[in-house]
Amino acid sequence: MELIAELWAYLKARKKWWLLPIILVMFGVGMLLVFAQGSALAPFIYTIF
Secondary structure: OHHHHHHHHHHHHHOOOOHHHHHHHHHHHHHHHHHOOOOOOHHHHHHHO
């Protein structure tokens, strides 16, 4: 949780708002891979990347 707070403070202080979509997409893809790891959809998801 501290990492998220520090990242938010950095984005706010440095006005690097263009980084926010990149970080959110990376987080979303990471969560997709983690949650689909044990499912039957895993072979199809891994072929996308």
